[in-house]
Amino acid sequence: MEHVTNKLSKPSSNISEMVSKFAKVCKLRSIGVFSNDHHYQHNLIGNNDSLSMGEDSSDATEETEFHGEKIHPQPVVVPMKSNMYVDKDIAELFDTVSALKLAYVQLQEAHIPYDPDNIVAADELVVAQLEALCKSKKAFKEKQFSKTKLDPSRSDSRRSEIDVIEKLLEKMKSQDRDKDAEILRLRQELHDLDSGNAVLVEKIKEKSLERRNVRILNVSMFEDTFKRASKAIHDFARPIISLMQASGWDLNLAADSIENGVVYGKRSDKKYAFEAYIARRMFNGMPLRSYDVDDVLRYDDPINSLIDNPKTGFANFCREKYMLAVHPMMEMSFFRNLDQRMFILSGRHPRTPFYQIFARMAKWVWILQGIATSIDPNAQMFSVHRGSEFSDVYLEPVQEEGVVVSKGEQSNFKVEFMVMPGFRIGSTLVKSRAYLSETKHPAGT
Secondary structure (H helix, E strand, C coil), X not given: CXXXXXXXXXXXHHHHHHHHHHHHHHCCCCCCEECCCCCCCCCCCCCCCEECCCHHHHXXXXXXXECCEEECCXXXXXXXXXXXXXXXXXXXXXXXXXXXXXXXXXXXXXCCCCCHHHHHHHHHHHHHHHHHHHHHHHHHHHHHHHHHHHCHHHHHHHHHXXXXXXXXXXXXXXXXXXXXXXXXHHHHHHHHHHHHHHHHHHHHHHHHHHHHHHHHCCHHHHHHHHHHHHHHHHHHHHHHHHHHHHCCCCHHHHHHHHCCCCCCCCHHHHHHHHHHHHHXXXXXXXXXXCCCCHXXXXXXXXXXXXXXXXXXXXXXXXXXXXXXXXXXXXXXXXXXXXXXXXXXXXXXXXXXXXXXXXXXXXXXXXXXXXXXXXXXXXXXXXXXXXXXXXXXXXXXXXXXXXXXXXXXXEEEEEEEEEEEXXXXXXXXXXXXXXXXXXXXXXXXX
């Protein structure tokens, strides 16, 4: 019994599961157990047109009786037409399947009556037939592969198809390269056209500006703009002086720090030092060049122009010049904060009274520099230095009383500091404005 038990433990549970699944798939009904009260009728299917499964199969169909119970296996009979061509591989496959079914029947017979030795033997036979079935499957795949590989006509046909596809692919790649080259050429052509159009647009603008300038710009207009700019600088200096005085600044020290050692005819003349300071900041570092000033001129209030067009040249000019003209220490003392300065630095423009006065001054300075070369491309801006002798050809005093030379005396006026620069427009000189000091000498000396 121990020997039988050891033999029974050899087959794996996996093989039993495979056999069980195989039985379900095949729907094999190989053994029927009936009571004595029922009649068993056994019909063996077979005729001249059927193919039996061999001697082993016929032995398996014999009835056995055990304790009054009849056991009758039913072997598989594969019907085939006599005139059908039977492929050797298919025939072998059917033989293997039939042998597997027969081994399964024998495994069932070994259980009734229960015979451990026969069970082990039948189990090993089932495993052997399953392995044979796997080998048949593998051999069939290898034959198919070899047949495909060794079949020259099929190989040549596929090679021809591949060659056709490769040629088509190369043709498409060539067409793609040609299209890419055409796209690059068209892009370059478009770029050249855009560049040419941009040049033409600039020329059209220049010609249009020149025609407009010929029609509306002249020396008389420039002189009027010069006066407006000079007055706007004077108007901006007034709140600067008032705020400095209200903030506790020493105006004498402030005026001396701007122009040191100046002998003023009147105390109120020190205001010209502040005007000179503002004018230097506004005209500093900006060469004369022609640009369109219509966008600024059409606004009565320059703040509206700055708000509507915050990224124009005029807007940038206002921002830069405010930072130069109004020192942060000065602004802090005026307003106790730098909020307005930070607001302007962010690209915006406030509607505060102080900044509105500044914007009006910036407007006329901006227009003055923009129309100078529009009237005369060779227009020039000039300045006078301290100590220069007075000449009424190119200088104009800012003193309200003016400069008067009495008869019998030789008057010598010299420049203390320049308040406004002068301009040469064609043959016309727009005089520079300066604060003068006078030294009188007796006649004949």
